[in-house]
Amino acid sequence: MSRPGTVIIGDNVVRGGKIKDSTDQDPSIQGMRQFYDRMSSEPRLTATAVQTVGSKGWDGFSIAIVNG
Numbered sequence: 833m834s835r836p837g838t839v840i841i842g843d844n845v846v847r848g849g850k851i852k853d854s855t856d857q858d859p860s861i862q863g864m865r866q867f868y869d870r871m872s873s874e875p876r877l878t879a880t881a882v883q884t885v886g887s888k889g890w891d892g893f894s895i896a897i898v899n900g
Contacts, residue, residue: 836876836900842867846883846892871896 834840847864850856871879871894879896 834898836898838898840877840879840894840896840898842871842881842894842896844891845881845894846890849890867894 845851845864845867847861850858850861851864851868853861868881871877876899877896878899879894881892881894883890883892885891
């Protein structure tokens with residue numbers, strides 16, 4: 833539903849590093865995996881995730897752009 837040039841930002845996408853644990857069944861982790869799956873299966877998107885580390889621990893954000 834987005835036009836070419838739209839920027840989509842996702843926050844809290846690293847979830848304290850738990851995303852990489854394939855056995856983690858936490859609903860927030862599963863939801864984030866679905867978010868990644870949907871982003872990666874959309875051919876109009878170019879996306880990346882950036883991990884950050886701060887006083888709250890590991891986390892990050894994603895940036896995607898809708899291509900024409």
